[in-house]
Each structure stands twice: as structure tokens, then as C-alpha cells.
Amino acid sequence: MKGRQNDILAAAGFLLPNILGFLVFTAGPLVFSLAVSFSNWNLQRTIPFQWTGLDGYRELMRDNEFWLYFVNTIYLMLGMPIAIGGSLFLAVLLSQRLRGMVVYRTLFYLPTFTSGVALMILWKALYNPSFGPINAVIDWCLQGFGINDLLHAIGCGPLAAPQWLLETKNLLGLDVEQVGFVAAQRGIGAREALIIMGVWIAIGGNNMLLYLAALTNVPQELVEAAQIDGASRWRVFRHITWPQLAPTTFFIVVMSFIGSLQGGFEQARVMTNGGPAGTTTTLAYYIYTKAFQEYQIGYASAVAWILFAIIFVITLINWKFGQKELSY
Amino acid sequence: MPPMKWLFAASFAVLVVLSCVAWSIKPEATGTGKVPLLWVSDDNPARREQIELFCKLNPQYDLRLDPTNTGMEKVIVQSIAAVGPDLFDCYDGFQLSGYVKSGIAWDITEELRKEIDYDKDVWAAAFPNFVLDGRAYGFPTNVSANAIWYNKDLFDACGLPYPTGPWTWEQFIPIAQKLTVREGGRIKHFGLLCDWWNWRQFVLQWGGDVYNEDGTRCILDTPEAIAGIQFLHDLMYKYNVMPSPADEAAMATAGGWGSGTITYFAGGRGAMAIGGRWWLCTLRTVQQEKKKEGKGLRLGAVEGPHGPVRVFRGYARATLVNKHSPYREQALDFIRYEARKPYNDLINAQADALATVKRFCYTPEYLHNPDFPEEDYNAVWRDVMDYAVPDRVSPFINGQAASRIIEKQLDLVKNDKKPVQKNLQRDPEARARYDEIVRRKNR
């Protein structure tokens, strides 16, 4: 690309349409919300508007709820690596030139299509502690394979199938009322239920679609040449496909972090109401509640900008890590 | 493959054509000379009939519905940009104070007094929705109080006489226990179904409340409030006459009647249920569907059992007028419509809860709707209004913020994770958090 060091004019032309809309509909409102985060703006006008500087941020640091929901948000991200890895695996399978691949792709994408209400009702039924098929299978395994008898023999209490959406317990034993761990809270509960559901929805969803698109850009001649040279499947993937996928992987990882840090809103709103006892409330849902149910726009903006800072730092880390690992 | 340029150009052409189609099938600016009025309310068949009647009685107006998901977000956001609707719904006292304090609701006290002596003529339970500090900002659309719906078929099957009120929870328990029937390890139907958000009714019936008189303190930690919640808890976990959350989840799949207490009840999963007259909107639909299959759903209603105090939760919805609307004077005609006979009769006939003007509930048509002759329980819904108490709101704290803290604790009670006493009384941290919020608002 020598000799084309500065295309500033052309670049300006190409950027113009996007940057105009971007300035008006994104940048402007963002600056506005940043300004608002330094005020006590309340839609309900019980308190007169005033600039409060960093008060909102200070209050937030002391806000027990904020930290609880922050922990929830992070915890619910645990399914992310599985979802991304699974998407890649599926995409590789589906990028083979076999008959009926479009049918499979469509089928895998269906959960992303299907309306949230339908999915919610169905998953609630699946997670039903007494009659749901998931617990039926777990019970069958526990009884059938004599696992409980075995546990009894070695002096442990019997295992019971989890209560799923009704349960505040979680794998790490996070406490309900303050940030911390309690042994009594160790188990499987609503958060795990949401993680599993999330992986199921995401695995054949947008990430798979992106990987599929990226895989079609992998030059087929390279792959075939390598195969002729006798390279194993894994080596072909590792040394030809994977580097070609690097920019897409980078995109997916960055967007997944952003998406899941801002996520959990729909689930909380339609499926769990953020419960039981607030264990599935995420920061995005908290911001919504603060802004549109409690009218504290100022405070909600402060939470949003703290969330921004967290995402920003994570993206920077991704960037550094990505440069090394993804040769990007 | 055609070059990309062509692809984009073709797409653009198709879109332009589609837009022209959209433009051309735009409806005419209807009713030339009619005043357009916009009402933000939830969209449903009953609401559309109410609008139709208004437009028939007042041909000078073109009243349109702007649907919402019943929160305040829409009206608030629209009003910030000064493009709010002309009329909008208000679902509780806290929303009213929000609208008034934001300067969106218009004080129509004088105009309303010319139409109706609302202090005397309107059910008291509807007041928090439209009256604040003695000023009126709109008019209630409908009102309701909790009583008991019962399923006559299930009573007959158990050989029990239909209940009559007034009665107490002590009288209620043995009957409900007989009506909780197990079949093959599963519960066939429960004695009682009750939406969890009715916990306030139990607090009231045991003489407690959520806030103290002036709204400066949350008093859910008083012995009265704890006793009320404890009883609700016992209905689930001690007397086992009411489904716990786990049971309820089980019903959704096993019985297949959809979630929600109304659908469980309609599906015969409970012999009695705490509810309002507005349930009938749904129950009538179910009855119709069942009729097609040659089955039926025979209903009865009775005043609910009471605790130490004979009170029941009352609630309402009201329509307010937007202060900044250019048509606010005209919008008053809708408020007047809501205070008059045709509208009130329609509400009663639709069973969209209860008409807000008392005297229209004392008519023969109310007691016996000729279209639904089997509905012989209408007097119950009216008479229970005398004991209806609306939810008390604190002017100092956002109801949503308070309920997030309160519900979190109650969630633990509901799922039997923590003893009631410990939860409400010995949680100094929640207590302190709540008081802190009130203090801050008070400042």
C-alpha cells in the first residue's frame, strides 16, 4: 500500500453519511447522558433539578444493590465461552458442502427467530421442578443409576434435582443479600437455568452466522492444497482456517462481552422479573428500573457510564490480548 | 451475480415502490372537522367498545387509542418532548403523584364538580387514582375490590354447600382443606388460589399496613403485618390449601391451564380464588370456549374471608387529562362521558370491573345482565366495595423503589427460604436501607 499513505479526502467522503447520522443520533445523546449523570435529574420533579457533580457516582459506590447486580451480570456471563466455542464448532460442521446445509442452518437459527414469549413459556415448562422433562431426566438418572444409593453408602446425603427458576442457590455460593459467599447458597438455581438457556439460544444464533460468513471467505484452494500435502484436519483448521477467522473472532468476543454486560434485560423482564429475590437482576435491568420506573434518570445514567467504564476496560484487554493471540 | 452497484440500486428501487404503496393506502384524514383526541391506554376488546360508544355519543370527536404496556414510561417520555397524549391512564396513587409533580396532569376539580359530586358519588377505593391533596386530576374508569370466586362444580363434587359471607379465615380453612383434592400423588385442585401481590390484603386484615399514616416509615415490621404475612405463608406451607410457587409451576405444565391465577382457576385447578369482578372478562371467554366443547364452568362469588379486621384490597384505574394538550378542554368531554350513565352501564355490562359511580351499580340491569342470566353474584362485587381499602402510598418514596426492596424480602418468604419473623423484623439492614431512602426523599 505504498504510495497511498493518505486518502483523507476519500475517507471523509465514505464516512460522511454514517458519521452524520452517528453524530446526530448517537454521539449527541451520549454527551447528553454523560452530562445528566452529573445531575440529580428526576422525571418526577419532586426534587428540583441541580448539578450534583460526582454525588451520583459516590452514591453508586455505596449502593449495595448495584454491586449485587454487578455480580449477577458477571455470573450470567459464564456461559459465554461455551456459546462462542459451540458456535464455531457448529459453523465448521455446517460449512461443509453437503446436501441440506441450508436447512440445518435455518433450524439452528430458529431459537433466535422464535418469539421471546414462546421461548419463555416453553423453558419455564422445561424447568418445572416437579413435572418438567429436565428434572424427570435428572431424577431418572439419580434413581436409575443408583447414584443416590451409592452416595448413601459412602455417607453423603442424597442428591435432589434442582428447583431451577425458584432457587436462589448457585454454583459459587453467592449470597443473596450482600456480595459474598455463603456455603448454604451453594447449589443450582435460577442463574444456572438462565445460563443454560442462553447457551442453547446463542449457540446456533448470530455468532454461528458470523462464523459461517467468515468461513466462506477462507480460500478453498488453500485448504485443498494443504489436504493434498497430507495435513490433518486439525492442522488445516489451526493453520489455515483459524488465522483467517481472527478478525471475526475478535469481533465476536468483543461484541459478546459488550452484549452480555448490557444484557439480561429481556430475560429479567419477561421470564423471571429479576427474581427470585433479585438473583437474576442484571445491571441493564437495574438501569431500566431506575430510569423508567423510579424516574431517576441522573442516577441511571451514572450507572450506565460506570458500566461503560467497565466494558471499556474489558475491551482494551481484549484488544491487547487479541493482538497477541489472534494475530490481530 | 450482478455487480453490487446494481444490487443496491435494485433494492433501492423496490423500496421506493413499496413506500409509494404504503403512502397510497394511507387512510384519509378521517372525519373532516372532527377534533382528534388521543388516549393512552391498554388495547383490548373492552377498551375499543368504550371508545366506539364515546364517538357515537359525541360525533364531534375522533377518539383514538394509543396502546401501551401499562407502565408510565411512554407518557413520561412523550411529555418531556411536549408531545404527550390528550388523555392517559393512571394505575395507582403513586403514579398520580408522579404525574402531578411532573406537571403533566391537569387540575380539573372545578369542572368536575359541575358534572358530579364525586366525594359522595364515587367509590372511595378509586380516590387515590385521581384525587391528590383534595384536587381532582381526572376520573376513574373502573374500580374493583377483592372477593372470592368459587367453582360450583368443584363444591358439588366434594358435596359441600356454597359458601356465604361474611366469614373468617378460621371458618375458611376446614372448607378449603376439604376442597384441596389429591389424585395419584398430584394435587388435582387446591382450595384457594391467590396472586402473591395480594399480600397487602393480609397485612390490612391483621391490622397492619405498609406505611404509617404520614408515609414517613415502613411499618411492615410491626407484629400485625408479620402476623398477616405469616398467615399467607401458612396457607401455603402449613395448611397446604394454596399452591406454593413450586406447586404453581407444576400446575402450569401438568394441568395445562396457562400461568396466571385466572387461568388456573378457570381450568378447575382451584375451588376458590381471591380476585376481582374484572376476572369475568376472561372467565366469560373461557365459558364460551368450554360451551363449544359441551362443557361448562359454573361460577359463584362470595365476600372473602376476613382476619381480625374486615377489609379487602380495593384498586382502580383512572383517566387523567394532559395539562399541555391543545385539546384539553375538549378532552374534558371524555371525562364527563366517564361520569355518565351510558359509560358506566357499559363497564358493568362488559364486566370490566365495576362502574365507578355508585348509583349505576344499584340498577336492575347491573344485578341481572339479560345477556348473562346465570351471573347471579353481581351484588357481591358491589357490596364488598363498602369494605374496600386502597393501597396506601407514601408521598416520599417511589412505590417501585420501595417494592423492589420489600418484594425481595417477601420473595424469600414466599419460597419458604427464611422465616417470616426473621425476614421482616430482624433484617436490620433492609430496615436501615428503607429508612435511609425515606430520609433522603424527605430532605
Place this chain on the structure above:
Amino acid sequence: MTSDEAAKSVRVYEPAGRGGLGTPGYAGWWYRRGQFIASHGLLAVLAITMLLPFLWMVLASFKPLDEVENLNPFPSRWQPENYAKVFDQVPFARYYFNSVLVALWVTFLQCLTSAMAAFAFARLQWRGRDMVFRLYLATLMIPGIVTMIPNYVLTVKLQLLDSYLGLIVPASFSAFGTFLLRQFMLTIPPALDEAAWMDGAGPWTVFWDIALPLARPGLIALAVFTFMGNYGSFFWPLILIKSEHLRTLPIGMLYFDSVYGKQTNLIMAASVMNLIPLIVLFVVSQKFLVRGIQMGGVKG
């Protein structure tokens, strides 16, 4: 970072010669057959778990109201009239048309503006490029909900309230799309556009004839995402649209979801119909994706 590095990673694996024309010698018939069965078997099992909820939804749309949430997927009595009811009770066809029209416009505009911006970020050299790009990226990190109010006020000020334009214009510029397409354009071997530059082609020609065709897989993915996202958007049309004839599907569906009569079976019927344009779009887009492979093969 920079495209140079990405380019390097591509160049390293340049083939020694143009192979791929002969028959792969190592793969016997049995090997290929086994591979075929294994792939299909695994995919089929996975696909069934994905398909079941959808089937369940379709069946639920034929159920009477009282059976909707039953785990037993088969209705005791088939009610195809649920579909007719959806059209009877609300002007569903109009909502449908509005949703598709708005989503198509947004998709078109977003693809175009994002592709142009992505080209500037990925294939043109200019000072400050990466700074500006990072700024773009940063705006993705703010939850959209806090910009809702200023955006709304602005839209009202621009006289776009209660109009198609108000639904289309603010949604047509996306940092997400720019980021996505930039990543795809980075994978294009620089040799390709360098050759074009050498031949004296301007940026406009390079954009249309080289960058866009080669970024087509990304463009297709973006089109699917944008269409889906916009087609399902709820809160923005809820506050923006006041006239019945401009309502979109998600708003129209509120009618079936009211407090008094939650008609879940009709919600299911409406949802199934809701899905049809999405599935059509998806299948068509995937056809294009397959063709993309062949094209890329020829060109590369």
C-alpha cells in the same frame, strides 16, 4: 493491529501452487461415506433440539386458549381459526406490511452507510483512522436505554414523530455494522485492491467492485441481524407512533396481551406469522452465501 498484520497472516499461508483440481488421493469412498453419516447424525440430533420449541409454538398456535402452556404439544381440538381471529381483531396485515417496510429500509440504509464507513476504516489510509474507529467502538459500550430520551426529544424536534421516517432514520446508522464490516474487509487480501489502485481505479470503483463483493458474507450477516433487530423492536415504535395505520407488529401484538384477556394462543399464531418473513430472508440470504463461496473461488 492494522490491516498489514492481518494481511501478513493471510500471506503466510499462500499456497505453493494452485492445487485443488485433482482428486484428493487420501480419501477413500468409505472414509467419505463415514464422514458424511457422522456429520449428518450429529447435526440432526442437534437440529432436533432446536426445532422442538419451534414446533411446539406452531402447534400451540392451533390450541384452544386453555391448553397453550400445556407441555403436551398436541391440541385436543385443532383451532385453525386462531389465525383468522388475528386478522379479524386487529388490522394485522397493515402492521405486517409496516414492520417489513420499515425493517427493509433500515437494513438497506444501514448496510450501505456501514459498508462505506467500514471501507474508510479498513481499506483507506489516513491519519487518525484508528482513533476515530475506537471512538466509534466506544459508543457501542453505552447501554442504549440512557440515550432513549434525548433521541426521542431530537426526533420530535426534527418533526419525525408519528411517521415512517422517525422509525427509519435514527436506526439507519450503526457503529455495530461498521465494526462488523470492517472486520470482514480486513480479511480481503491487500493484493487485490493494490492491483486495482495500480490500474488507476478510484476509491469509488474499488469500493463497489472489490471491497463490497468480497465482503458480501459479512454484508449478508449484517442484513440478517439488522432486519431481525429492527423487525422486533418494541419500545421505540411504542413511544413514537400514534396512528393506527403506522403501528408495527410488536405494538399490534399488545392487543392480544392485555390484562383482561391474555390470548396466548393468538399471540402464538401471530408469532408464527411474524416469523415467516424472517425465515424467508434467512433462507434467501444463505443461498447467496453459498454462491459467495463459488464466486470467491473463481476470483481468488
